[in-house]
Amino acid sequence: MRAALIGVLLVGAAAAMAWWWNAGATDAPLDVGTGGEGEAPDSDEAGVELALRGLDDGDVVTAEDLEEGLDVTVVGEPAERVQHAAVRRNGARQHPFDEDGEVPLDLDRMPEGEQVIEVEVPETEDAPAAEASWSFTLDTRPPPLRLEDPDLAVGDEPVGIAGSTDPDAEVEVGGEPVEVDEDGEFATELEVPQDGAATVHELTVTATSEAGNTATAEAEAAWVPSRSDVERIRGVHVSPHGWASDELREGVLTLAEEGRINTVVLSLKDEGGHVGYDTDLELANEIGANLAVYDLDDTVAELHERGIRVVGRIVAFADPTWAPHAWENGDRDVVVQRPEGVMHTGSYDGFTSFAHEDVRQYQIDLAVEAARAGVDDILWDYIRRPDGPLDEYHFGGLDEDTTPSESIVDFLEEADEAIAPYGTSHGASVYGIAATRPHEIAQDIPAMSEHLDYVAPMVYYSHWGPGEFDVSDPNAEPGLITERSLEEFVRLAEEQGDSHVVAWLQDFQLGGPHGESEVRAQLEAAERAGVDEWMMWNASVRYTRSAYDPLEED
Known part of the structure; x- marks a missing residue:
């Protein structure tokens, strides 16, 4: 003035x-x-x-x-x-x-x-x-400005920006004027630049009152190349080398073509710490983790074209590739250590610290890279501490006022915020014992559920000890142990959050008979427990075809 x-x-x-x-x-x-x-x-x-x-x-x-x-x-x-x-x-x-x-x-x-x-x-x-x-x-008060969450733009779709303000206010979205109706509502569609990979564009929305006072808000408009419309997960796991194998890949695709599954759980980073696709992440290439046996963009596009949901599995903290590399190069705080100051190996040959900022960021960067490619879900695995007495470990980055369980929940919150703009679902694989002894592995199911769309308990019947859930011999009673354990996980998942359960079930033989009847027993038990979404595990990517009936359409 x-x-x-x-x-x-x-x-x-x-x-x-x-x-x-x-x-x-x-x-x-x-x-x-x-x-x-x-x-x-x-x-x-x-x-x-x-x-x-x-x-x-x-x-x-x-x-x-x-x-x-x-x-x-x-x-x-x-x-x-x-x-x-x-x-x-x-x-x-x-x-x-x-x-x-x-x-x-x-x-x-x-x-x-x-x-x-x-x-x-x-x-x-x-x-x-x-x-x-x-x-x-x-007159110094800015007009009210409320934005609705923008819809994700898929393929050649525009992104929609909508909200409300005073009817007399003038609104601009990304510098372009937008009409405001008599109720103060406004809406517009914008083309999101597409550069060959999914992107998030921040758009500034301004509302200016008649007096000239301005309110601003930021809207994140995201685009992904494709997206599956499968609502309920019924799928099988595929390792990086399994997907790279013509024989194993065709076997999985045949299950989908016959309508027996609708989801592929593809390992993006596996138990060996290897990234299966050709990642652009500098750290993965520096530590020799880039396996590059499949192209992620092409894989996601092909599976979506076939109507298959893509769950991207990331093994988080067990990392026998990065842990030794970090240790040998002096980045020892990245690695879980024993009290005597040596690297913890255990049965995993190296565990990275869930509390260390660099460790967290590496996992999140992988998740965002996958989300940008259009992966429908990010599913964490080994999102835990090594089992055993807590005083046997040193976790770099963990402060005295935070427990391992709390730190892992914090990580999930960070990850959820990072992938949210892409409309990517968020899940975590958890150990069966997390239902009854969560702090042994730092998996607090109710607290984790607050930042997840679903929890995926690994309730493999061969992995339970005698007497768990009052089942004397779980390996001989796959249906009973599956039903009882899943009932408890359903209760825990709903206790604090709004998540649900997607069960990891067993399609492999270990310590007892396994075949069509055992697979069917688990599927039927899951239904009785109120769980109608599942993922099957077989490390060799060979599944019992006759055990999977064609699915009813959602």
């Missing part, structure tokens, strides 16, 4: 009326003396000049004016003449004129709305009374 030239007003006592000052009316002060009624005053007669400096009469003061330090001051000259003058704002008396004949107005402490400033200068033996009045409006 421009600052007005000082406008002044002098009112003679004999005039017996109020004169309103208009700063835009003249570039020179108006000097009114004590001449006779109806007569022009004599310029030599004594007078007083009153002015409002900084504003024009009738102006509107906005938030931007305040931010720029707008100075508004009532001025009276000569200063000694106004020392006993009364200054009021909306009828309330203000500070008197200072020795310089000024009364600064504190705009920051004024309420919103119209402000009327009045000055009354009493008459003296040598000078008449004078009065002046000005008004302005304080």
Whole structure:
């Protein structure tokens, strides 16, 4: 806002009326003396000049004016003449004129709305009374601005941005004006630049009130090349080398073509710490983790073309590729250590610390890279600490006030925020014992569920010990142990969050008979437990075809 030239007003006592000052009316002060009624005053007669400096009469003061330090001051000259003058704002008396004949107005402490400033200068033996009045409006409140979450743009679809504000406000999305209807609603569609991989574009949405106050919000518009419309997961796991094998890949695709499965759980990073596809991540290439046996973009496109959902499995913290590399290169805090200061190996040949910032970021970078390629789900595995007494380990990056379970929940929250713009579902594979002994592996199911769409308990019947869930021989009763364990996981998943259960089931032989009847027993038990989504595990990617009936359409 421009600052007005000082406008002044002098009112003679004999005039017996109020004169309103208009700063835009003249570039020179108006000097009114004590001449006779109806007569022009004599310029030599004594007078007083009153002015409002900084504003024009009738102006509107906005938030931007305040931010720029707008100075508004009532001025009276000569200063000694106004020392006993009364200054009021909306009828309330203000500070008197200072020795310089000024009364600064504190705009920051004024309420919103119209402000009327009045000055009354009493008459003296040598000078008449004078009065002046000005008004302005304080309007600093931005208009309300609410944005709906933008829909994910898939393929050649535009992204939709919608929201609401004051009906009289003007709205721009990404610098382009958007019409606002009589209810304050607005909506527009924008083409999201497509550069061969999924991208997230931040768009600034602004709403400007009639007074000029502005509210801003950021909308993240994301695009992915393709997306599956499969709602319920019924799938099988495929390792990187399994997908690279023509024979094994065709076997899995045949199951899908026959309608027996609708999902492929593809290992993006496996138990060996190897990234199966040709990743662009610098760290993966530096530590020799880039296996590059399949092309992720092409794989996702092919599976989506066939109507198959793609779950990207990432083995997180067990990493026998990075852990030894970090240890040998002096990055030892990345690695889980024993109390005596040696690297923990155990049966995994190396575990990285779930609490270390670099470890977390590596996993999240892999997840985002996969989400950008259009992978439908990110499914974590080995998202835990090594089992065993807690005092046997040192976890780099873990502070004294945080438990391993809490740290892993924090990681899930970070990961969930990172992949959310891509509309990617979020799951975590958890050990069966997490239902009854969660802190042995730092998997607090209710707390984890708050940041997951689903938990995927590995309830393989061959992995339970005698007596678990009151089943004397779980390996001989696959249906019973599956049903009882899943019932508990369903309860835990719903306890604090809004997640559900997708069961990891067993299609491999270990320690007892295994075939079609054992697979069917697990599937039927899952249904009885209220779980109708499942993923089958077989490390060699060879599945019992006859055990899977064609699926009913969702």
